[in-house]
Amino acid sequence: MARRGGYEGPLRCLEQAQALQVQETRTLLMTSNLPCALRSADFLVPCATDRVALAKYFVNVRAVSLALATSLSTEDQGAQSEPEANPTKWHLAHTTRFFEAVVLMPYTSCVPFDPSYLLFFKSYYESLGRRHPEAQRRLLTRPSLSEVHRYREHIDAAVLKALDKVDWDTLKSIGPLIILGLQLEQQHQERIATDALLVFSCKPLPPT
Ligand SMILES: [Fe+2]
Numbered sequence: 001m002a003r004r005g006g007y008e009g010p011l012r013c014l015e016q017a018q019a020l021q022v023q024e025t026r027t028l029l030m031t032s033n034l035p036c037a038l039r040s041a042d043f044l045v046p047c048a049t050d051r052v053a054l055a056k057y058f059v060n061v062r063a064v065s066l067a068l069a070t071s072l073s074t075e076d077q078g079a080q081s082e083p084e085a086n087p088t089k090w091h092l093a094h095t096t097r098f099f100e101a102v103v104l105m106p107y108t109s110c111v112p113f114d115p116s117y118l119l120f121f122k123s124y125y126e127s128l129g130r131r132h133p134e135a136q137r138r139l140l141t142r143p144s145l146s147e148v149h150r151y152r153e154h155i156d157a158a159v160l161k162a163l164d165k166v167d168w169d170t171l172k173s174i175g176p177l178i179i180l181g182l183q184l185e186q187q188h189q190e191r192i193a194t195d196a197l198l199v200f201s202c203k204p205l206p207p208t
Pocket residue numbers: 094123184188
């Protein structure tokens with residue numbers, strides 16, 4: 001299966017999961033930590049210019065990423081089993097970077113939370129500048145997981161403030177971008193689960 005044309009991680013993960021009986025862990029990741037108060041209706045894509053509905057949708061989708069990670073230890077969240085699979089911590093920061101770099105910096109007075117994050121947590125789009133080598137994301141022991149959480153909180157607050165305050169023309173620009181960013185967030189939620197399973201499949205002990 002071709003690289004990028006077809007990400008191999010989930011397939012390998014499932015094969016290895018069978019061998020190591022990590023199905024229980026999959027179930028745990030996919031169900032027990034999701035915010036139980038949220039229902040499928042909370043994830044319907046709203047009108048891009050409905051400030052209140054979009055703010056609620058933003059909070060709900062972003063919450064799922066953290067909920068998925070709650071069953072993982074700090075060490076789990078820094079592990080990278082192969083170049084194509086990313087640490088949970090990287091996923092959490094990468095999706096946050098989208099809102100900072102694509103929504104806030106071009107359309108509000110937002111300054112970078114930490115300029116190095118724009119490099120560390122950038123993905124594949126070379127035309128948008130340099131990026132940290134993909135295979136070395138496991139070496140990003142700094143920023144710490146708690147700093148990444150602080151980054152998320154800072155950017156979440158800034159996006160919600162922008163949704164509340166920006167003028168109508170700006171809202172028409174950032175609304176669709178926020179929805180795009182939340183679809184990216186949901187894509188990375190799948191990756192958080194599959195990449196964590198791949199990490200578990202590589203360890204010698206059965207899941208606990
Ligand atoms: Fe991405």
